Amino acid sequence: MQFNSYSYLLLLGACAALYWRLPFRFRRGYVLLLSALFYAAWKPSYLWIPILLCGVVYWCGTRMAAAGPRAGAYLRCGIGFTVGLLVFFKYRVFLAQNLNGLLAGLHVPPIPAGLWIALPLGISFYSFEAVSYLLDKRQGRIKGESLADLALFVSFWPHMIAGPIVRFRELIPQFRTEKKWDWPMLTQGLDRLIWGLVQKNLLANSLAAWVEEGFAGHSYAANSSTDNWVLAAAFGLQIYFDFAAYSNMAIGAANLIGITLPENFRTPYHAANPAEFWSRWHMTLSRWIRDYLFFPLNARHPDAGARLYLSLIGIMAVVGLWHGAGWGFVLWGILHGVYLTVYRMWERWTEAHPAPWKRSGAVRLGWRAATLVGVLAAWIPFRASSLHQCLAMLREMFFGFHFTRLSFSANFYLGTGAIAVFCALEPLLLAAVERLERAAQKHQTAWVAHAILLRPLVYALGLLLFMIFDDRNVQFIYFQF
Amino acid sequence: MRAAVIGAGVILSTALWLAALSVGAPFDAANGALDRAFGGLPAWTQVRNMYRNPETQEASAGEKPLASFHRLAGYWAHGGRVLFIGNSQMQMVSLARGEAPPTGPEKTWVDLVTDELAKSGSDLKAYRLSAGGMTYAEALWDILYLTAHPELKPQAIFLQMNYQFLWSNGIRDGMLELLDDPAFRDAAAREAARGDGYSGLFRERLQAGAARGATAGAAPSTEANAPAERLESEVRQGLSGWIGFRERGRQRDDFLNLLYRARIYFLHLKPSTARSISEVRLRESQTAVERIAEICREENIRFVLLRVPANPLISLYRTPEDHDRYMRYLADMASRFATPVYDFEDLVPAQEWGLAYNGPDPLHMGRAGHRLLASRVIPIVELEMAAKP
Numbered sequence: 001m002q003f004n005s006y007s008y009l010l011l012l013g014a015c016a017a018l019y020w021r022l023p024f025r026f027r028r029g030y031v032l033l034l035s036a037l038f039y040a041a042w043k044p045s046y047l048w049i050p051i052l053l054c055g056v057v058y059w060c061g062t063r064m065a066a067a068g069p070r071a072g073a074y075l076r077c078g079i080g081f082t083v084g085l086l087v088f089f090k091y092r093v094f095l096a097q098n099l100n101g102l103l104a105g106l107h108v109p110p111i112p113a114g115l116w117i118a119l120p121l122g123i124s125f126y127s128f129e130a131v132s133y134l135l136d137k138r139q140g141r142i143k144g145e146s147l148a149d150l151a152l153f154v155s156f157w158p159h160m161i162a163g164p165i166v167r168f169r170e171l172i173p174q175f176r177t178e179k180k181w182d183w184p185m186l187t188q189g190l191d192r193l194i195w196g197l198v199q200k201n202l203l204a205n206s207l208a209a210w211v212e213e214g215f216a217g218h219s220y221a222a223n224s225s226t227d228n229w230v231l232a233a234a235f236g237l238q239i240y241f242d243f244a245a246y247s248n249m250a251i252g253a254a255n256l257i258g259i260t261l262p263e264n265f266r267t268p269y270h271a272a273n274p275a276e277f278w279s280r281w282h283m284t285l286s287r288w289i290r291d292y293l294f295f296p297l298n299a300r301h302p303d304a305g306a307r308l309y310l311s312l313i314g315i316m317a318v319v320g321l322w323h324g325a326g327w328g329f330v331l332w333g334i335l336h337g338v339y340l341t342v343y344r345m346w347e348r349w350t351e352a353h354p355a356p357w358k359r360s361g362a363v364r365l366g367w368r369a370a371t372l373v374g375v376l377a378a379w380i381p382f383r384a385s386s387l388h389q390c391l392a393m394l395r396e397m398f399f400g401f402h403f404t405r406l407s408f409s410a411n412f413y414l415g416t417g418a419i420a421v422f423c424a425l426e427p428l429l430l431a432a433v434e435r436l437e438r439a440a441q442k443h444q445t446a447w448v449a450h451a452i453l454l455r456p457l458v459y460a461l462g463l464l465l466f467m468i469f470d471d472r473n474v475q476f477i478y479f480q481f
Numbered sequence: 482m483r484a485a486v487i488g489a490g491v492i493l494s495t496a497l498w499l500a501a502l503s504v505g506a507p508f509d510a511a512n513g514a515l516d517r518a519f520g521g522l523p524a525w526t527q528v529r530n531m532y533r534n535p536e537t538q539e540a541s542a543g544e545k546p547l548a549s550f551h552r553l554a555g556y557w558a559h560g561g562r563v564l565f566i567g568n569s570q571m572q573m574v575s576l577a578r579g580e581a582p583p584t585g586p587e588k589t590w591v592d593l594v595t596d597e598l599a600k601s602g603s604d605l606k607a608y609r610l611s612a613g614g615m616t617y618a619e620a621l622w623d624i625l626y627l628t629a630h631p632e633l634k635p636q637a638i639f640l641q642m643n644y645q646f647l648w649s650n651g652i653r654d655g656m657l658e659l660l661d662d663p664a665f666r667d668a669a670a671r672e673a674a675r676g677d678g679y680s681g682l683f684r685e686r687l688q689a690g691a692a693r694g695a696t697a698g699a700a701p702s703t704e705a706n707a708p709a710e711r712l713e714s715e716v717r718q719g720l721s722g723w724i725g726f727r728e729r730g731r732q733r734d735d736f737l738n739l740l741y742r743a744r745i746y747f748l749h750l751k752p753s754t755a756r757s758i759s760e761v762r763l764r765e766s767q768t769a770v771e772r773i774a775e776i777c778r779e780e781n782i783r784f785v786l787l788r789v790p791a792n793p794l795i796s797l798y799r800t801p802e803d804h805d806r807y808m809r810y811l812a813d814m815a816s817r818f819a820t821p822v823y824d825f826e827d828l829v830p831a832q833e834w835g836l837a838y839n840g841p842d843p844l845h846m847g848r849a850g851h852r853l854l855a856s857r858v859i860p861i862v863e864l865e866m867a868a869k870p
Contacts (some may be wrong), residue, residue, distance in 0.1 A: 001709035007716040008709075041709035183488040190491070213651065216685065222761030407762065409648075415652060452490040459491075460498030467503070467726065468733040 001041045003249040003464065004200050009193075016189075016256040020181040021387045028152060031257070039121070040158040046120045049085070050160075054151045056081050057130045061137045061150070071138060078134045078216050089120055094325035103189060122161040125320055128288055133168050133293050140309065143170050149175075156259075160251035162243070164264040165284040171259070177325045179258040189449060192252030194459050197466035199245035203419055205471055207238035210412045213381070220389055224402035228393045232376040235383045236417040237423055238344060243282070262287075266425050269375070273367045274339035310345065313337030323382070328390055331381040339374050343367070504726025508735035512742060519746040526836045528574045532586040537595050542572065543612025544655035546623060553608060554632040556639030560604040561866055562634070565591045566620045568649070569845050570789060571611035575835020589847065593855035594814070594862060605866055608635075616649040617769035618679045619679055622656055622686075623671065628780050629664040636867055637783035639858075640773065642822070642855030644797045644807050650762045660690035678761070678768035688702050706820060745840075767810060774818040785865050786814065786822040789830040790854060793841040823861055829853055 001008045022030055040047045060078030064071045075481055087095070100110035131149060136142045145168070152175065153168050154160070214223065214231040224233065247264035254261045262284050269279035278286045293315050298308055313334055320333020350358045357363065377394060384390035396402070406413065440450040515521065533540070536556050539549040565571065574587040588596070595607040610623060620640065627633040660666050666687075673683035720726040744750050777784035788811065791797060799802040815822045833850040835842035846854070 001714075005709075005716075006712045007713045007722060010716065035576050041712070042707055044708065181488075183484045183486065183491065186488050186491060190495075216651075216682075219650065219681070219761045219765070410744075410750060413750070414750070448487060451487060452494050454493055456494035457498050459495045460502050463495070464502045464507075464732065465736075468729045468736060470729065 001038060001369070003246060004197055004470075005278040012193075012253055015360060018254075021258045024178045027257075028148065030371035031156065031175070032148060032152045035152070035157040035160060037153040037312055039155060041158065042121050049089075049120045049123065050126055050155055051151075053082060053130055054147065054154055054292055057134060058147045058150045061134060061142075064138060065143075073136065075134055076182060082127050082134075086123055089123055091321075091325045109146050117306035122124055125163050125165060127324075128165055129154055129168075129284075132165075132292055136168055145172065145320070145321075146392070156254075156257075161183055162246050162250075163282075163284055164247055164250060164262050165288050166261060170262065171208040174259050183451070185258050186254060187455060189252045190459055192248045194252075194256060194462040194466070196245040196248030196252060196461045197249065199241045201466045201471070203422070204238050204245060205469060206415060207234050207241075207419065208406065210415065211238055212464075214408065214412075215385065215389075216381055220384075220393060223396060223407055224405040225391065225400040226379070226397050226399045226403050226405070227407050228400075229376070230413055230416050232379050233314060233420055234412070236269070236376050236379045237416065239379070239417050239418075240265070240281075240423070267423075268469045270427060271368070271371050271375075272364060274336070274343045274371050274374065278336070278340070285319070289315060297319065305348075310412055311412075312340050312344070327386055328381040331387070331390065332378050335374070335378040335381070337362040338368055338420070339371070339378075348352045453469065485592070489589055500725065503723075503728065503732070503765040504728070505733070507621070508732060508739050509829060511739050512735060515706055515739070515742045515746060519742075521742070522744070525575070526576045528576060528583055530583055530586050531572065532575065532588040532592050534592070537592070537607065537610065538572075538609045541655065543615060543619065543653055545658060545660075546610075546626075546656060547658050550626065550630075550633060554630075556608065556730065557635075560606040562636045563598075563607040563862060563866065564603050564635035564640075565594075565607060565609050565611070566615075566623070567591070567606065567609075567611045568615040568646055569611070569613040569791070570643070570846070571609055571641060574848060574851060575842040575843045575845035577833050577835055577849065579685060580834075580848050588851070590846075590851040590855040590858065593851060594858050597859050598862070603863070607861065612653075615646070616651060617646065617773070618622045618650065618682050618768040619652050619656060621672070621679065621769040621773050621776075622652050622659065622781060623642060623682075624776060625668045626659045626662065626665045628776060628782075629662070629668050634780065637764070637785065637862075638773070638864075639785045639862070640770070641785050642770075642786045642788045642811065643791060643826075647763060647807075650682070650765055652682060653819045654689070655860065657686065660687070666690075667687045675772075677721075677772060678764035678766075679772070682765060749840045771818075774814065774820055775779065781869065782863050784818070784820055785861070786811065786820055786860070788826050789822045790846060790850065791826050792834045792841055792843050793827070794830075794834070794841045795833045797843065814847060821865065823858075825854060825857060828857065 003013075013225070019027060019030060036047060039050065055080050060081070064074035064078070067074055095112055100261070103110060113144045133142065133153065144473070149172050150168075153166070153172055156166075156171065159166055211231065211234050214227065214234070219416070245266040251261045264278040264283050265285065268277055268281035271280050293313070297311055297315070314337070316333040316335065316337030317330050319336075320329040323329045377397065380393050380397070381387075381390040384393060437450075440446045535549065535552060539546055539553075541549060571589055571591050574589060576583070589609075591607065591609040591611070595609070598605045598607055610620075612619065624638070627635060660669065669683055669687060671685055675679050774784050776782070798807070811822055816821050829846055829850040831841070833847050833853065835845045835847045835850075837843075837845070
């Protein structure tokens with residue numbers, strides 16, 4: 001069920017209203033049931049996958065707690081099962097194709113990749129959450145949980161399909177604390193939900209058709225340097241607004257039942273350097289990678305230069321592969337790994353040899369521009385349908401120097417430019433809205449009038465834009481991951 | 482209690498605002514305000530009330546042509562079958578300065594030709610196959626369908642030629658429904674395998690058709706059968722009774738028009754912004770036209786190129802080389818395929834071209850322009866139909 005569908009929005013309102021009518025002791029069970037129904041609404045026959053995953057992971061977790069010195073074996077068993085499930089569904093065909101490519105060179109008959117099986121929705125996300133549960137359990141950070149708690153953690157519908165990637169200890173305790181409904185929960189939820197609808201339907205989907213045309217397999221070779229740069233920006237904006245929309249709608253839906261989910265985006269294209277980009281883009285994934293991969297792998301050698309850098313590039317390649325079974329995603333990850341490495345090297349050099357110019361405004365501006373250029377260029381392998389296409393488009397961008405030829409309609413360049421300006425002004429707009437809210441909050445009557453008149457007008461305008469730009473056939477990009 | 486009242490107030494107020502915005506036309510009002518502020522022309526210069534006749538016109542404007550083609554078989558059951566293919570110039574009237582506001586549905590030059598042929602007692606039956614932003618690949622796509630069905634095969638095709646037509650590329654999703662027909666699917670697959678400029682596009686469209694489950698015998702996609710999708714269809718069905726939901730297409734047009742006006746009034750970027758065409762896209766269009774000429778030769782269909790009028794106030798060519806190259810292409814078509822090319826590029830004077838927003842319309846003629854062109858085309862139709870293919 002898509003978040004930006006009429007059926008979901010109507011059901012969400014009804015289900016949230018019923019949630020608050022239920023006695024507290026039934027609420028967790030009710031949310032678990034809703035989550036199961038939400039997942040089954042996409043493909044009922046795949047409901048067994050998260051159920052099996054929860055069963056196995058819970059068993060490993062409880063055995064791990066009681067196993068003493070053999071706890072590590074249960075941890076490996078649980079993680080192995082989770083990763084194995086992910087590999088089977090997501091990477092089976094990719095691995096078989098690449099292996100067959102190698103075998104063909106050795107004149108060995110190809111191995112069958114197996115039947116085509118639909119990728120279970122959200123498996124990349126709930127697999128990571130299952131792994132985080134096991135690792136936190138091993139560290140003793142989770143105690144006294146039931147199987148239902150784990151199932152609720154993994155399957156809580158707002159975040160199950162495409163995040164935010166939450167932690168057990170930041171989600172489940174919220175369900176254990178009784179809350180009373182208050183109207184700010186409603187407005188907080190609607191703020192995020194409706195803004196998400198506008199981001200998805202108006203901004204992301206408007207860019208989708210142009211991006212589709214620009215990356216079309218039969219005509220990309222004709223794109224000029226300007227075309228490709230604008231396309232990279234268009235796709236960067238599309239994926240940002242698409243994914244931020246999903247995250248906003250997830251956070252908003254959770255808010256409606258009094259649950260707070262972590263933020264996932266903080267104006268990422270305003271990042272001052274590559275490291276800051278990853279603290280603003282898909283923040284819950286960055287946090288997961290940092291805490292469960294990067295720190296554990298580098299804990300023993302925190303200052304080892306080359307080893308640290310290789311580990312950084314390797315981890316980012318895995319992050320790329322997590323997004324999709326394709327070499328383009330891996331290349332995207334490696335590029336980001338290289339950006340992070342270069343920036344880390346620069347920082348270390350600056351620390352070792354301090355000089356005023358290294359902290360100057362021009363250098364900081366240079367890093368900001370380089371980060372933006374690097375991030376945009378990296379979207380090309382992410383979106384291109386083949387490595388050949390990716391290399392051809394990147395070559396044209398950096399070495400083509402065809403800047404005056406424009407291949408697409410003027411609306412493409414203007415539309416992308418307008419949305420880019422909006423993206424650039426986003427922090428200012430958000431700050432202005434916050435200031436307005438704070439001013440209204442100072443006076444009780446003004447605050448209620450604002451809540452009942454002005455805010456609903458903005459909601460209605462958002463809903464109208466959602467309705468008129470409603471396209472049932474465009475799903476969220478991150479659903480495929 | 483207070484929380485519940487405020488919460489209910491938020492919901493109720495949102496619902497009321499939404500109802501007001503949906504039923505009213507806020508973007509249309511904003512368009513009017515912008516026109517007044519910037520001295521824009523009255524909205525009626527862009528004629529909305531166009532003459533509709535599903536018997537003589539492809540009614541979906543390229544979005545879902547199949548139903549129109551089924552109907553066409555009846556219209557063409559008797560008489561000479563004449564097909565006009567073109568873009569929005571064939572289906573829109575943009576009134577010129579001094580022309581009176583419309584009092585009824587406006588007809589384009591093809592409609593006038595159709596009327597005139599019927600009035601004169603001719604047995605020639607003209608049909609208009611046009612769509613806004615139509616591409617030559619789409620024209621080929623449609624012709625493949627028509628020639629795959631004897632009852633739809635035209636005797637003459639008059640293809641609109643202008644430089645602006647060559648800009649557009651692609652085949653719209655709505656046209657994929659033709660792939661449900663096995664004969665057409667085979668024909669499209671053969672074109673995809675030819676290795677011509679448009680073949681890559683055909684391959685991609687065939688894949689897109691297969692993905693949407695359009696090919697006959699393919700099982701509907703899993704997602705379409707999912708309970709969530711069925712529920713969504715039910716909800717949409719229920720909502721379709723509400724005027725706000727039904728009218729959202731109009732609101733969308735108004736919103737896009739608002740952006741378009743902003744582009745013209747604030748940025749002074751006219752739709753005529755001429756541009757060169759990238760090699761791949763140019764080749765895609767030109768090879769599609771050449772293939773249409775070949776098919777006509779193979780199928781004994783009279784093929785005629787009509788170089789339609791261009792607004793003398795606006796050049797569609799970005800450089801003189803673009804113009805020269807286009808002329809060379811037309812000359813090449815005429816010599817390679819013995820195709821008659823009728824040149825009306827300079828036929829319609831500047832004052833008979835339509836007005837759009839606060840300036841000349843680059844593509845659409847006024848009422849008198851359409852009449853003038855129709856009067857010149859009618860004898861050509863009779864002449865060409867009398868000639869052997």
